[in-house]
Structures are given as C-alpha cells and as structure tokens.
Amino acid sequence: MNQLLTDTLHTAPIMGTIVLALVVILINAMKKDSLALEYWVSLIGIAANIGLAVWAFPLRGSAFAGTVMTGGFASLTAAVFLVAAGLTIILSRAYIEKIGVNFGEFFHLILMGAAGMMTFAAGTDLVVTFVGLELMSICLYALAGISRRVHKSNEAALKYFLLGAFASGFFLYGIALIYGMTGTTNILGIAQNIAAYKSEPLFLVGAGLLLVGFAFKIGAVPFHMWVPDVYEGSPTVVSAFMSTGAKAAAFAALLLVFTATFDFIHSSMNTVLSVLAVASMLVGNIVAISQTNVKRMLAYSSIGHAGYMLIGITAGGDVSMAGVLFYLISYMFTNLGAFGVASIIENAEQQGTDLENFRGLYYRRPLLAVLMGVFMFSLVGIPPLAGFFGKYYIFVAAIENGYTWLTIVGVITSMISVYYYLRVVVLMFFQAPEEAEAPQVTSGGTIALLVSAFGILLVGLFPSIVLGWMGGLF
C-alpha cells in the first residue's frame, strides 16, 4: 500500500494530468453552455502539473515494479509535453470557436493525449510504452477528425487512424518477437543481457519492427506518406500539437528504447537509422520547396527535421542525446508558433493557409508577421534562435562520433530549406499587401505566440541552462 502511494507520488505529472483530463470531461458533462470553465481549469491544472514535474525532477528512479521511469528524463519530457499542451489549448480557444467545433471534449482529448505522451516517453517496459503510444494516438485520431463536416478533416482522421493502427501492429509484433527471444519486456532487463541477443536474427527482426513503429510516429521517410495529408487536413492547432508533442514523445521513447538501453552503437541498426535520416532530410526538404500551402510545407519540413534528429540518434553518446532533447525543446516552441500563426490566418472554412494568404501580412498584422519571421528563422537555424543550437549540438556530436558524412548531408539539406522558409518571410515583408481583410487576432493567441517566441529566444540565448538540465540524464 505504501509502495503504491510512493509510486503514485513519483509519477505525479502523469497521474495529475490524467486526473485533470477526467475533471475537465466531468465539468463538460455537467455544464453545457460555455467553455470558459474547462479552459481555465485546464490551464491552471497544466501549470500545477508542470510544477509537479519540476518537483519530481530529482526523484530519479523507477516506479510500479520498474515499468515507469521517474524524475530526470521523464520529468523533463513531461514538462515539454505539458507546455505544448498548454500552448495548444491557449491557441485553440479562439480557433475552435472560429471553425465551429467548440466542444469541451477538445481540451479533454488534448490533456489525455499529453498524458499518453508522458507515459510513452517514460515507459521502461515495452508494454507500458505501447499503452502510452495508444493512449496518445487514439486521442490524436479523434482530434484530427473533430471538425466532422470538413471532408479533408475526415480524410486526415481516417488516414491517420488506418495507417497508425497498422504501425501499432508492427510495434506490437516487434515487442512480441523481442519477448520471445529475451523472456522479458523490461528495457533494463533486455539491456542487461544485450550481448547474448545482439546477433540473434529474431531479436533483430523484433527490434526492426519496433523501429518501423517508431519511424511511423516520428514521420521519417519511407513511413512519412501520412504526414502531409494529416497535417493539412486536421484542424491547425491539432497539427501543431501533433507535430510537436507526438513527435517529441516518439523521439523521447525512441531515445530511451534504442540508445540509452539497447546499445546498438556501431551495429547494423545504425546503418538503418542513418539511411532513414538521410532519406528524411532529402525528401522532406526537397519536396517542401514545391508546396504552396503553408501547413503542407510545414509538414514536409517536419519530416526534414525528423531527419536531423535521427542524425543525433544514429551518432549515439551522451552529447547527441542531450542534443536531440535540446532540438525537441527548440522545435516544440518553433513549430507550435508557426502552426499557431497559420491557425490565426486560417478562415472559418479551414482554408486560406496558402502562401498567397501570407502576402504582405506585415502591412496588415505587423506583430503576427514579425513573430512568423522569428519562427521561420528559427526553423532555418539562424543564431541566436533556438533552432541554430539544436542543429549545432547534433552536428557536433555526429562529427565527434565519426558521422561526418551525415553532417554534410544535414548542412546541405538545411541550405535547401532556407529557400522555402525565407520565401514566407519575403512574401510577408517585401510584397504589396493583398486586398484581403486582416485576420482576427485574439489576446490568447497573441500570448501563446509571444510565449513561443520568448521560449525560442531564451533557449537560443542561454543554451547552457537547458543543457544543464540534461547533465547526467543518461
């Protein structure tokens, strides 16, 4: 009994978020008029849960018989997902009213999804990892199709659901094969005897199938075909949450499962990872050039960014782990901001996120254009913004570990990406404004975007603080 209490306390951010999600859905069930109460309860609850995550940070260890990690890595990732969920909720308040899906369940699903992400990233038992993955995915399937009357949204939800369920099947089959070879699903238990299984074909097949499941969730080429359609069709704030939270969760879990414990450094698995990285960087960045829709362009760019982060995972070692985590934090702020601007530009029919709609935005909404400029420059990786240091740490770690050729590909593809990111900036600032009316900006949306931009600057100007949190995490 005492054990149960201690375990619950040490996994407080996860438990707290689940309780918060349940409270929000109960408020929604009992109160039918406005969403204000759900909105504020969600925000205050998220702030409290971030506090819990900070409080639990020094409590390194594991809970529930070694199935969930506590403190350190788990707290850091939990805080990242909670910040992403909070910013998404602030951005969505006005957005869901604009597109007419103002259901209280929206907040509930985002919170439950965040709880799933935390479980996904903190699970040290493959079964717990899978439960977290499914909790996260099911919430996102529902969120993707929440605007029921828009065909593109339906298409996005169905596509995401069918392909996601298929990928979950691969993931589960991988777990089954690994369990068949090792007799345990605990990552630490597998890691102890890794030398015995390292060259067993069935174990490698299992690890490969697991990798397919992860590669689907992070949207790495060749498992990327769902990304553009789903990000374009889903409501924009949901795309923001998907591209930051879900991607960060999948990367955190991949980091935990594949590098911190499986120890595949300099083995055949690294060749596979580097192929995925190169393919993602090339396809994502080159196809993004020809996109005319900003949401679709950001989707392809997120494929490219998955490629950069895969370099860090391929290189392995403590420096690149910290680099990947740093990249996740900077990417979270940047992409939430970029999708947030797109959600404000968008009209009530969930259209109007083409490049044309950004033409001359500076003359209509100066603040919005300046913020979008910051996000675009951070995505390119211009110092002193966060995106630069993310790429810098990953590339340095890759060179130190002897993956110079991967770094060269990374630098070339980020040169390519400059074109399509800066095209948005050029359209906003140096082109005559369109006759279109200025988009409605609410105070909540402005605050969320300012927080994102501030986060980018803070992380970019003081990277040593963020890196300090990651000291000795692995």
Next chain:
Amino acid sequence: MLTEFGKALIFIILGLVFVAGGLLVAKILRPHNPTAEKTLPYECGEDPIGPQWMRFNIRFYVVALIFILFDVELVLLFPWALVYSKLGMFAYVAGALFIVILFLADFYLWAKGDLEWIRPEPNVPRLDQLVDHMPLRVKGATPPAASPVATSE
C-alpha cells in the same frame, strides 16, 4: 532444434492443411444440386424479408459502444481477480481506481444524454406542409387527377 516459434509454425501449417483438406474432400464427395430454397440466406427457418445489405438503426451503435465499455471492464477484471490474492491491497486500490474511471465514462454518457433511446417522431402530414413537398414531385409526371389545386398553380 525447434524453437517455440517453430512449434507455432508447425501448428499454423497443420491448421491450414486441416481446413484446406476438409474443404477439398467435401468438394469431391458432395452432390451438387442447388435449389431456390437451398440458396436462400438462413434466417432461423423463416423466409428472408428484404435485402441483406440493410441499414441498421444508428441507435444500435450507441448500444454497441456502451457494450464495449463494460466488456473491456470484464476482460480486464478477470486477470485482476486471478492475482488478487497475491497482491492484496495494492490490487484492490488499482482495481477500484479502474472501476471508478469506467464509472466516470458511464456518467459522461449519461449526462450527455447518449443513453436516451430517441423514438422517431411520427411525421403526420399537415396542410401547411404540403407546399414543401411539391418540389419533390418528378418533373413532367402527370399529376394525380384527384388534386386539381396542384395543377392550377
């Protein structure tokens, strides 16, 4: 020599052989003499009414969802009951939390009114509604002789 997976493979192959062999032997032995009655779909011996690709009422969908809710609860409570004696209080609290969360889901359904069995309201035709029905008529079709009012418009 054989791993655990090898045994499973043999089992799968044997299963396939049994099914395929049974079908093949039946195909060779049985007489082929279909009649109209034999090819009818079996509906407990009654004559089937209407096509089989019928639409189910959407209300059954809600019932199915609620069924899933309690079905999953039962499936997960069976293994819980098996280890209950070993884990004691820990298992009791964990199981109680699980049931409480499921109850919340049930409460949500109830409060949202999804448990209401909405009856279809009979649509009694009234005189002021007749005008709305006019455009539904096929163009060019001869109007019924009993309604001279409609033709005069």
